[in-house]
Amino acid sequence: MNQHFIRNIEVKKVRHHKNFSIHIDDTYPKHVIFTGKNGSGKTSLLEGVKSFLELFDQYSIPALSEWRDMVRYNEKSLNEADPSNVYLTDQFRNQITFFSDQIDQFCKKVELDIKNAHEIHHLLEEGKFLIAYFNATRTSSMLTPNGVEKVSLTKKYPIQRGAGDVFIKYLVDLKTQAMFARQEGDLDTANRLDEWFSYIEYNLKYIFENDDLTLHFDYKNYNFLILEPNKEPYDLTRLSSGFSSIFSILAELIMRMESSRTNLYDVEGIVIIDEIEAHLHVSLQKKIFKFLTDFFPKVQFIISTHSPFVLSSVNDAIIYDLYEKESYEDFSNYSYEAIVEDFLGVDQYSSIVKDNLTEYENLINKSSSLTQEEEEKVQKISTYLDNAPDAHSNELKLKKSYIDLKRILREDTI
Template sequence: MRLTKITMKNFAPFADGEMEFPAVEGAEGLAEVHLFTGENGTGKTRVLAALMGALGNLIPLQDRVRQDSGAEIEVFASEWGGLWRFRDGAEDPKTPSMPIQMDIFDNVFAMGGSGIALLEEAQSGTAQDLKIARAHECLTLSGAVGGSGIIQRLMKLRMGVALERDAAPNAQEAGRLTACLQKLEQAICEITGHGFALQVQQGRELKLIAQWDGQRLFFSELPDGLRSLLNWLAGWVVLQSEHFEHSADPLSCAVTLILDEPENHLHPAWQRRVLPALQKLFPKAQMFVVTHSPFVVSSLNAGWIHKFTRDAKGVVKIEAPKKASRGDSYMTAVQEILDLTEWFDPETEQEIADFETSLDKAYANNGSSVDEMRLKADKLSKRSQEVTNLVMGLVAQFDRTAESGKAKPKMEPKRNIKL
């Protein structure tokens, strides 16, 4: 099952309308990704909350919508004419959440995650007592995926791997749990650029530890970026392996993934590797991701980008989805998708603006304004080599124009000038 569209009415801050989720063509073996971008306050996470409501967890949406708001939301799915409707702060009993409609939860499995929370150290000796996580425990943006017990669930997975290897030590193919663990470890390795493995430390009490970058570390000793990744990514792997317990390849089963700001705690080098690794790890997934990172945006080669924009009255409109293209730089993402035109710190930006104003005056009046322009250019040139290249290039262009007696040339926006 895949979600195809959401319609919204009286759902602040959005204008009434709809948002479509086209399929991705020509990307076999990669998850379908829908990337939500826009400045703070444009409602990106509110849309995630609406999708989560359709998939079995109403709490995030109810926390964001007053009962008297008159909000009406519909979420459509591709199979069986699937429809979920939300009105007056509650779901329409005629169209309950999709797991209930399907009556076969295997066909509608969804998980959520956020880059904000960190994996917490915990006792791992109660892994055998863990219960299968319920829908609302799998779909959360507030912390540990699957309710409490990610460490315990990882321990259970690791012990299951040991049992598989004991049962078939000479098997040519890895068992289902072994394959899940290997894929998780490989994904972490691809994102961080360092070897990663989960190991069990023996002692009075068995304890799960991580081997990362050649060191054996407790989870509390890991970098925050890695603890953030493990909190939702490892959680997804163990939850999917539990849910699809009869599948030989659980991570290749269809699933819906909701992810809020995966770039939190991550260095840009890691940010640019997250989506490509996820798309390979969960090849049959449909993913909805909110991000403010140009590195995450530019890393998407196969998927759709949904841009949220606010008008002067504060009403948010969602542009038609733009197909992600291969080879876009993060600077393209900064300028064209995230609408950030500034390259420098605010103080430098203001001085550049003042210089450009004086440059316009110098073109209009070859008098004292020329001296003013040169003073501002000289002051700016003391800031950095980048600023010097930018400003002195414009001054040189002015000098050539003045010498030739030609009219002022048509100026390109300064942000298009290569530094």
């Protein structure tokens, strides 16, 4: 069970949002998914969360408490000081400004209530906790080695990237270690490293949705190739935008955990991802969030999304509609169409389908008999609606069935 996670988000001022709280959970590290209409402030809120977490890079929660104590102390001293003593009152005002600026640097937009927050700065220094932020335009930028290079793992990294670029170098280093270990008879080390590569390959099969995929060591060029049947081999620097987006997250978090993990990638942390579905095909949107939460079981993810497929893929997260300021806990039973209209504020039907549906209803509702031309029009529109790209939608089927039923009932009364 995680001992360090966000329990509450206090929004002070993020764009047009002011003075409200988002309660998550006091005992269990639930993930948070921000959704809402375009322009509702999802990205700005995530940046506010990031700003608060940057406190732990250099300071700690006790430092924040001390700054607030100093503001109160100097305000009290200023109120009690002799106004004619300009030097002294200026000193108090300068101190108030200095410590207020320190507080605002991290807490002006958002303040987080984190369980055992006083321990996080120390855990970050030891590599036992991580904080990472991925923006919506992320792509992987991995470096290809010119030879075998020993990769030095660091325990602490800045919030915005810093480790994933050397992922290929790290793979080459480990594969070389495995080969030498086997050559020297150190089978325990060789087998352990081989199992690690098998685990990575297994997860690549899942991400690329291809059970026949293999991760191949190109020893002549000190690189790794992805091999898929009926495709040209390609390396990790030539991924599509969708896979590059995933790999920027996966490689970064793997590298940050390598120095401290046990058998699994089980280091605690808080990871922020803006638009987690960016550039992903629908099939990957359905599985990306669950993949990350399974791969990194002790990370609390704070994400934003426009995707109904992401929203319906989990049942253990707080889903917060920033436009309506409403919390939900489980969208797994909602249809994609309902999520699109009700929670993302997007009309699920194309304008052409809507226009045809309106015309169909107007023709059916005509009190007078339809002309032959209108009857032909009704039949034509009915056929179109039954075969439209939106026709799989239960809501569309229900609406058309209701219109048809009204027509049948009217004809029965004639």
